[in-house]
Amino acid sequence: xxxxxxxxxxxxxxxxxxxxxxxxxxxxxxxxxxxxxxxxxxxxxxxxxxxxxxxxxxxxxxxxxxxxxxxxxxxxxxxxxxxxxxxxxxxxxxxxxxxxxxxxxxxxxxxxxxxxxxxxxxxxxxxxxxxxxxxxxxxxxxxxxxxxxxxxxxxxxxxxxxxxxxxxxxxxxxxxxxxxxxxxxxxxxxxxxxxxxxxxxxxxxxxxxxxxxxxxxxxxxxxxxxxxxxxxxxxxxxxxxxxxxxxxxxxxxxxxxxxxxxxxxxxxxxxxxxxxxxxxxxxxxxxxxxxxxxxxxxxxxxxxxxxxxxxxxxxxxxxxxxxxxxxxxxxxxxxxxxxxxxxxxxxxxxxxxxxxxxxxxxxxxxxxxxxxxxxxxxxxxxxxxxxxxxxxxxxxxxxxxxxxxxxxxxxx
Amino acid sequence: xxxxxxxxxxxxxxxxxxxxxxxxxxxxxxxxxxxxxxxxxxxxxxxxxxxxxxxxxxxxxxxxxxxxxxxxxxx
Numbered sequence: 001x002x003x004x005x006x007x008x009x010x011x012x013x014x015x016x017x018x019x020x021x022x023x024x025x026x027x028x029x030x031x032x033x034x035x036x037x038x039x040x041x042x043x044x045x046x047x048x049x050x051x052x053x054x055x056x057x058x059x060x061x062x063x064x065x066x067x068x069x070x071x072x073x074x075x076x077x078x079x080x081x082x083x084x085x086x087x088x089x090x091x092x093x094x095x096x097x098x099x100x101x102x103x104x105x106x107x108x109x110x111x112x113x114x115x116x117x118x119x120x121x122x123x124x125x126x127x128x129x130x131x132x133x134x135x136x137x138x139x140x141x142x143x144x145x146x147x148x149x150x151x152x153x154x155x156x157x158x159x160x161x162x163x164x165x166x167x168x169x170x171x172x173x174x175x176x177x178x179x180x181x182x183x184x185x186x187x188x189x190x191x192x193x194x195x196x197x198x199x200x201x202x203x204x205x206x207x208x209x210x211x212x213x214x215x216x217x218x219x220x221x222x223x224x225x226x227x228x229x230x231x232x233x234x235x236x237x238x239x240x241x242x243x244x245x246x247x248x249x250x251x252x253x254x255x256x257x258x259x260x261x262x263x264x265x266x267x268x269x270x271x272x273x274x275x276x277x278x279x280x281x282x283x284x285x286x287x288x289x290x291x292x293x294x295x296x297x298x299x300x301x302x303x304x305x306x307x308x309x310x311x312x313x314x315x316x317x318x319x320x321x322x323x324x325x326x327x328x329x330x331x332x333x334x335x336x337x338x339x340x341x342x343x344x345x346x347x348x349x350x351x352x353x354x355x356x357x358x359x360x361x362x363x364x365x366x367x368x369x370x371x372x373x374x375x376x377x378x379x380x381x382x383x384x385x386x387x388x389x390x391x392x393x394x395x396x397x398x399x400x401x402x403x404x405x406x407x408x409x410x411x412x
Numbered sequence: 413x414x415x416x417x418x419x420x421x422x423x424x425x426x427x428x429x430x431x432x433x434x435x436x437x438x439x440x441x442x443x444x445x446x447x448x449x450x451x452x453x454x455x456x457x458x459x460x461x462x463x464x465x466x467x468x469x470x471x472x473x474x475x476x477x478x479x480x481x482x483x484x485x486x487x
Binding site: 042045053055056057294323324330331374377 | 455475
């Protein structure tokens with residue numbers, strides 16, 4: 001009898017695992033369970049759909065026929081309600097049981113709701129799924145004013161959507177700049193100017209105390225902690241994710257702000273693996289437990305998990321992630337872990353070009369590039385090599401920086 | 413998802429043409445989906461009248477989302 005693999009989740013982590021399993025185990029039974037109503041789509045591009053820049057069709061990656069052609073049993077709209085690791089089985093909301101030899105949990109997260117009054121009102125959107133994008137697009141097209149909350153990489157997508165659809169927006173931020181944990185005010189000012197050019201006004205030292213709703217329960221204003229009232233036709237909230245660990249709470253699976261896995265994507269139960277946003281993994285580059293929510297990281301984790309489901313220990317996950325923002329006429333890229341570290345260097349390298357590199361124990365652990373992305377590969381290489389650059393950090397800020405420059409200096 | 417070899421030896425040249433219209437049947441990829449070599453190529457060619465050797469990660473007719481939308485053309 002062939003081995004059976006059950007994958008929970010059909011995002012890029014689950015789907016890349018299914019692809020890898022099928023390639024390397026042609027006779028395996030593969031089942032993919034997802035609570036969504038559509039098969040794998042491009043989560044990076046749904047913001048482009050909401051902006052009105054892309055039609056629906058190019059967002060889809062796997063049509064349902066793909067699963068038939070690859071002999072993968074796809075179950076849409078299927079919620080897993082219980083994982084029985086003692087008996088190697090998962091149970092669904094419709095009472096079905098799927099037994100497995102090996103299980104992959106690629107169950108991701110759910111957007112956090114603001115803990116304020118009327119946070120669940122009609123017209124308050126979170127942005128995670130394609131269905132979210134459809135609802136946002138519909139709201140935006142009939143709107144004149146919006147409020148955005150969440151001064152990070154997901155919140156800025158709302159700003160871009162408003163800008164692209166000619167909706168005037170107030171972007172309420174608690175601190176004094178956008179993504180204050182990774183950028184200084186100098187770097188962030190480039191982003192603020194880009195927002196303003198598109199009709200999105202950053203409001204600093206703000207946030208949301210509560211939302212006001214009309215008689216139909218639709219949001220009509222956000223009131224910040226200073227008492228300022230911002231009228232809106234809709235609100236976009238992107239303050240982070242809650243990882244979907246409820247399903248494993250009654251199991252022996254270890255959790256640590258997600259499902260804890262080793263560098264092979266295996267949990268503390270031998271035949272249960274996890275991949276994608278849900279994991280807290282042994283980050284070989286960082287040398288400690290890490291998390292990562294980027295598309296490339298999730299895809300790689302799915303592939304690595306599948307290889308280790310087939311042959312444990314065959315390949316470790318060792319990856320430097322990056323995430324770009326392409327909404328403006330200049331590029332923005334964050335890499336590694338730009339919000340951690342014990343030191344940093346930053347510089348404006350040309351007009352509209354800025355970079356910051358975060359360091360820990362003298363080693364590069366992440367950073368942000370605005371305008372000029374050319375040092376991206378060099379900084380990632382330094383991270384992978386774990387190179388101590390503590391006595392030459394100035395070189396990292398040189399406009400044409402390459403790793404060779406550093407080597408030459410080291411050798412002197 | 414389709415798998416591609418990163419390098420080709422066809423002698424064809426690749427360029428990126430800025431475009432504002434994406435047809436419904438198009439294959440569109442975001443900068444973040446590309447490998448590092450292809451990302452370097454996109455940064456080099458986007459918005460510039462330059463060509464480069466064909467790359468296995470970028471097919472003729474594909475669209476790439478970087479700071480704008482670009483269509484991959486090879487000849």
